[in-house]
Amino acid sequence: MTTALGLYIHWPYCAKICPYCDFNVYRARGRDQEQTALARAIAADLEAQRAQTGERELVSIFFGGGTPSLMDPAWAADLIALARRLWTPAAQVEVTLEANPTDAETDRFAAFAQAGVNRLSLGLQALDDASLKLLGRNHDAAEARRAAEVASATFPRLSVDMIYARPGQTPDAWRDELRQALDLGAEHVSPYQLTIEAGTAFDRAVRRGRLVPPGDETAAQLYETTQATLEAAGFEAYEVSNHAHGDAARSRHNLVYWTGEDYVGVGPGAHGRLTLDGARTATFAHARPAAYIAAIEAGDGVATRETLSAVEAAEERLLAGLRITQGLAFADVAALGLTPDHPKVADLVAAGLIAPDRARLRATPEGRLLLDHVTSRLAT
Structure with missing residues (x-):
């Protein structure tokens, strides 16, 4: 596929x-x-x-x-x-x-x-x-x-x-x-x-x-x-x-963006996220139009390419996935050690900020109102 x-x-x-x-x-x-x-x-x-x-x-x-x-x-x-x-x-x-x-x-x-x-x-x-x-x-x-x-x-x-x-x-x-x-x-x-x-x-x-x-x-x-x-x-x-x-x-x-699929970013300052050789790769284009145009003419408009570590990729997945009602699978943040029974998750469930769902990590409506707090607790 x-x-x-x-x-x-x-x-x-x-x-x-x-x-x-x-x-x-x-x-x-x-x-x-x-x-x-x-x-x-x-x-x-x-x-x-x-x-x-x-x-x-x-x-x-x-x-x-x-x-x-x-x-x-x-x-x-x-x-x-x-x-x-x-x-x-x-x-x-x-x-x-x-x-x-x-x-x-x-x-x-x-x-x-x-x-x-x-x-x-x-x-x-x-x-x-x-x-x-x-x-x-x-x-x-x-x-x-x-x-x-x-x-x-x-x-x-x-x-x-x-x-x-x-x-x-x-x-x-x-x-x-x-x-x-x-x-x-x-x-x-x-x-x-x-x-x-x-x-x-x-x-x-x-x-x-x-x-x-x-x-x-x-x-x-x-x-x-x-x-x-x-x-x-x-x-x-x-x-x-x-x-x-x-x-x-x-x-x-x-x-x-929110479900962690791949995307190409083109144009000055555009960001991209691609799975290349099995690794999540972040791309960043030259920001200024003149610099971007010159770089393209020289052969490559991407200013930097960064292969994300498993933890970095999981942190990005967490920040994006909790923004949507469906949340994200716990498997997507395995590198962070998060499971339904993890103390951080259990505390947020008890506080009514994370849904009691053993398959997916989902913020409740109250949790989305305090999403910065929720993500900072889970990502650190």
């Missing part, structure tokens, strides 16, 4: 850098020639990665960023077609594109659908103008709603991203806003708690006292409001920050 493979393509350019973002992103303005060169470099990298992986079954392609909806749809079409030639496509290959809801990008949705994108991940983030301004977004609430309507009519599958735990946000206001988002027709919702990442504009604003995030108690209330509102609407929280309206609406690509 051919091993499943996911493909992540990183397009690092944005029209505007959001103040909360710590991803590997760059302003698009003035980089037209570089973008053209990058599209060619990514294609060359795919060829090189195929030589590494050998034959695999391609189950998903994910264009992330950055803002991949800013790229030329013809480049996306070429990369999708190339990936399908290099690896054997599954019967249903999920092809996701991240997009922002600006009118300029919405006008390109039909071209991306024609290119082979069958699932759009739309970054709404909020549905009121004041919050969108705070978040540094370059669209307003009206554009967000229009984009969702167009996306719903254009793509077979639609996911929307929302950000909560914003300064001054209350559970009642968040419940109303989330219900408005559900009315836009998405089958999948990814609500993310606003986190203040080091080195971002929001980090500097917090340190200067200009931005005050909600406290832990309010953040927990907002999380619980998220779970209750989406569950009442028929959305299962199959992962900590991802909710699907039925099994078919789950993100196949993200399940590649």
Whole structure:
């Protein structure tokens, strides 16, 4: 049986850098020639990665960023077609594109659908103008709603991203806003708690006292409001920050990450995880676009390859697997010595944070709320 493979393509350019973002992103303005060169470099990298992986079954392609909806749809079409030639496509290959809801990008949705994108991940983030301004977004609430309507009519599958735990946000206001988002027709919702990442504009604003995030108690209330509102609407929280309206609406690509399957990462700063010669191998591409392009031209866009030890691979499997409701098999973390009878597991079961399941290691709903604590207890 051919091993499943996911493909992540990183397009690092944005029209505007959001103040909360710590991803590997760059302003698009003035980089037209570089973008053209990058599209060619990514294609060359795919060829090189195929030589590494050998034959695999391609189950998903994910264009992330950055803002991949800013790229030329013809480049996306070429990369999708190339990936399908290099690896054997599954019967249903999920092809996701991240997009922002600006009118300029919405006008390109039909071209991306024609290119082979069958699932759009739309970054709404909020549905009121004041919050969108705070978040540094370059669209307003009206554009967000229009984009969702167009996306719903254009793509077979639609996911929307929302950000909560914003300064001054209350559970009642968040419940109303989330219900408005559900009315836009998405089958999948990814609500993310606003986190203040080091080195971002929001980090500097917090340190200067200009931005005050909600406290832990309010953040927990907002999380619980998220779970209750989406569950009442028929959305299962199959992962900590991802909710699907039925099994078919789950993100196949993200399940590649969370279930420990192999994936290729191409584009500046992209990470990959591959099983090569029986060992779990981590790959990291050069981060800066110019450095990545130059490395590809020199023969290899991967900056580092690291063969993970059995313990390192098990720790990664633990951190990803506990994020999903199905958890992971105890056999997957045998290198950590974890069994149903291990004192650490037994203590967490007694505390109601791990389910009493002798076959699989699964966090309870209460455990997912305290997942950092649970994983730190089990991994050390």
